[in-house]
Amino acid sequence: MAVERTFSIIKPDATRRNITGKIIDRLEGAGLRVVAQKRKWLTRGEAEGFYAVHRERTFFNDLVAFMTSGPVVVQVLEGEDAIAKNREVMGATNPENADAGTIRKDFAESIEANSVHGSDGPDTAKTEIAYFFAETEIVG
Ligand code: CMP
Numbered sequence: 001m002a003v004e005r006t007f008s009i010i011k012p013d014a015t016r017r018n019i020t021g022k023i024i025d026r027l028e029g030a031g032l033r034v035v036a037q038k039r040k041w042l043t044r045g046e047a048e049g050f051y052a053v054h055r056e057r058t059f060f061n062d063l064v065a066f067m068t069s070g071p072v073v074v075q076v077l078e079g080e081d082a083i084a085k086n087r088e089v090m091g092a093t094n095p096e097n098a099d100a101g102t103i104r105k106d107f108a109e110s111i112e113a114n115s116v117h118g119s120d121g122p123d124t125a126k127t128e129i130a131y132f133f134a135e136t137e138i139v140g
Helices: 012-016 020-029 044-050 060-067 082-090 103-107 122-132
Strands: 003-010 033-040 072-080 116-118
Touching (some): 012 060, 012 072, 020 082, 033 122, 044 060
């Protein structure tokens, strides 16, 4: 295992319900450290660009509308095996399939309003971190 960085979003369903602290507590409890963080209201262009890989999917327009429906918290997490660890703590994309004790099982409202996003691999992590943060904004 190595120390890695991964990218995380706390989504509008979670900011709306004022549970960002509860979610960060789960991440920190798993040994992940928040080394960069900001609260932002994504523009349509930012959301479309971030999720460009999904642009042909049937849910793309709804996803962009949801992600711009309220503020999000974008953050960089650091720790041993951070990419896999974050995905483990988040649980499956669809909360109905998420394991007990995961963020999505406990907090998500639906597959769309699923409270958190996390990078799915090292290349994605690098691209997604750079999409929102300058290297100087990341303080380990
Ligand atoms: P996320 O990890 O942010 O990546 C893409 C998002 O699309 C995903 O989480 C879900 O919230 C959302 N989404 C909405 N509908 C679907 C679907 N049918 N399959 C996969 N992802 C979906």
